[in-house]
Amino acid sequence: MATVTETQSLEEIAKALVAPGKGILAADESDGTIKKRFDSIGVESTEENRRSYRELLFTTEGAEEFISGVILFDETIRQSSADGTPFAELLASRGVIPGIKVDKGAKPLAGAEGETVTEGLDGLRERLAEYYELGARFTKWRAVISIGEGGLPSDYCIWTNAHALARFAALSQEAGLVPIVEPEVLMDGGHSIETSYRVTDRMLQALYTELFDQRVIREGSLLKTNMVVSGYDASEQADVDTVADMTIRCLENTCPAAVPGVVFLSGGMSDEDATARLNAMNQRGPHPWELSFSYGRALQAPALKAWGADTSKVEDAQKAFYRRAKFNGAARSGSYAPEWETAEVA
Numbered sequence: 001m002a003t004v005t006e007t008q009s010l011e012e013i014a015k016a017l018v019a020p021g022k023g024i025l026a027a028d029e030s031d032g033t034i035k036k037r038f039d040s041i042g043v044e045s046t047e048e049n050r051r052s053y054r055e056l057l058f059t060t061e062g063a064e065e066f067i068s069g070v071i072l073f074d075e076t077i078r079q080s081s082a083d084g085t086p087f088a089e090l091l092a093s094r095g096v097i098p099g100i101k102v103d104k105g106a107k108p109l110a111g112a113e114g115e116t117v118t119e120g121l122d123g124l125r126e127r128l129a130e131y132y133e134l135g136a137r138f139t140k141w142r143a144v145i146s147i148g149e150g151g152l153p154s155d156y157c158i159w160t161n162a163h164a165l166a167r168f169a170a171l172s173q174e175a176g177l178v179p180i181v182e183p184e185v186l187m188d189g190g191h192s193i194e195t196s197y198r199v200t201d202r203m204l205q206a207l208y209t210e211l212f213d214q215r216v217i218r219e220g221s222l223l224k225t226n227m228v229v230s231g232y233d234a235s236e237q238a239d240v241d242t243v244a245d246m247t248i249r250c251l252e253n254t255c256p257a258a259v260p261g262v263v264f265l266s267g268g269m270s271d272e273d274a275t276a277r278l279n280a281m282n283q284r285g286p287h288p289w290e291l292s293f294s295y296g297r298a299l300q301a302p303a304l305k306a307w308g309a310d311t312s313k314v315e316d317a318q319k320a321f322y323r324r325a326k327f328n329g330a331a332r333s334g335s336y337a338p339e340w341e342t343a344e345v346a
């Protein structure tokens with residue numbers, strides 16, 4: 001079967017990733033991160049467990065109605081389903097666009113205690129060419145920005161990460177791959193929602209300055225960012241309407257209208273919060289860009305728990321994954337209702 005992505009331009013792929021009612025599944029946990037997730041359910045992180053867990057997600061019947069693309073990890077894009085079909089081919093045959101995380105993780109930033117810069121630019125041009133051959137049509141690079149004591153993040157950290165994100169994005173577009181630029185301002189800490197707003201605003205201003213300077217085509221890219229929220233340890237927690245209003249205001253001030261879509265990360269928010277907040281933002285639409293999701297934990301958590309590496313539980317896990325995909329798909333048009341969480345909605 002011809003794949004949907006064979007002849008599409010960057011702009012068409014970017015638009016397809018944020019098609020109405022759909023969003024992205026982030027299944028690109030690095031070895032360290034998937035081990036943490038498996039530890040939480042008491043499952044050993046072997047290559048076969050990782051493969052069969054990802055197969056369970058990718059073969060969930062009907063999920064493609066709500067999932068436009070999947071971000072894979074290097075190991076995963078080289079793996080196949082039990083019947084020998086490479087995962088990228090399996091996804092494409094279902095109309096789901098395969099993507100790939102290409103950064104090599106956040107490493108300590110020299111001379112900046114407590115801050116990181118994301119590495120992975122060396123040899124990236126060659127790696128991108130290989131990923132294209134393996135079937136990927138979009139890429140992701142994640143920078144990590146912490147809010148901390150003494151005015152952190154520093155401008156040094158923000159601009160160094162913005163520069164690397166833009167170098168990644170330019171190389172991706174050169175290779176025919178849509179870059180998802182992800183500067184994640186962590187939600188950990190006792191900071192207020194106003195601080196989250198200010199830091200996200202600084203980060204996105206720097207990012208779009210660098211993307212502009214490095215000639216990245218905004219129409220052929222997507223932004224993956226955090227929502228503007230109160231820090232997890234803050235005594236006062238902003239409600240869903242405040243999160244929606246402040247996140248939209250921050251994006252209106254920073255993200256060019258030419259960018260087809262913003263896909264949020266879930267960052268440790270509860271499944272329900274991640275869905276309800278996206279829903280509230282879309283109820284306030286239309287916006288200059290599609291507002292969608294690229295959730296890891298908020299799409300996978302109930303499925304992971306239901307599975308527990310027990311083959312007899314695959315169907316339960318798929319049901320749990322389908323349910324979250326469906327709810328987030330509804331949040332794309334503001335038509336999700338929190339009451340669904342307690343109802344028997346399959």
Ligand code: 13P
Binds near residue numbers: 142266296
């Ligand atoms: P979470 O939704 O679990 O934050 O993961 C999204 C992601 O891809 C982070 O890079």
